Amino acid sequence: MKKNIFYFIIISMFFFSKNINANDKRTLHEFSFTDVDGKKYLLSQHKDKVVLLVNVASQCGFTKQYTDLQTLWDKYKSKNFVVIGVPSNDFGNQEPGSNAEIKNFCETNFNINFPIMEKVSVKGKNAHPVYLWAKESYGSAAEPKWNFHKILIDKKGQINDTFISTTNPQSEKVVKKIEELISN
Known part of the structure; x- marks a missing residue:
């Protein structure tokens, strides 16, 4: 039964088309998070940077994408690119841990430093x-349908593209978009 639900979710993600409304004129840079250590994290620090925002989970079939996200970060961070991981327990209760447990999991299992x-x-x-x-x-x-949904944001803080969970962060189409945005 779980397998059927999983396949249904994956297939249904393909039916959500990209639809730019532009009803909200704000940019990413006007927002903030609290980081995994409990400190305020201003997104304004990423003005003039390309951002890949990814909702992540420790117990998901896509969790291995952490390795690919870290590789992207290592390759492009010196070129005004940042990966931001946003843990969420919204899908299948696949991120049940506390913030401290999430941090430990990321550092211990994937050497995450983004x-x-x-x-x-x-x-x-x-x-x-x-x-x-x-x-x-x-x-x-832009609304995640599952864990490891990716939102690519340009240097001006506007959403440029989104990628469903099954799209690997190092796929040709993701890397090509990142490189295009970095060079603009």
């Missing part, structure tokens, strides 16, 4: 304000 935020909701009316903004300004394609 920014990880505190665990938040990323969907629905109780989603973190960044995710509410993303859906309002870019449409339903």
Whole structure:
């Protein structure tokens, strides 16, 4: 039964088209998170940087993408690129741990050193304000349908593209978009 639900979710993700509404004129830089250590994390520090915002989970079939996200971060961080991991327990209760447990998991299992935020909701009316903004300004394609959904944001703080969970962070289409945005 769980396997059927998983396949249904994956297949249904393909039916959500990208729909730019541009109803919300704010940019990513106007928001903040609290990081996994409990400190305020201003997204304004990433003005003039390309940002890949990814909702993550420790017990997901896509958790191995942490390795690919770290590789992207290592390769492009010196070129004004940042990966931001946003833990969420919204999908299948696959991120049940505390912030301290999440941090330990990321560092111990994947040597993660890109920014990880505190665990938040990323969907629905109780989603973190960044995710509410993303859906309002870019449409339903920006709302995560599962763990490891990716939102690519340009140097001006606008959403450029989104990638479903099954799209590997090091896939040709993701890397090509990142390189295009970095060079602009």
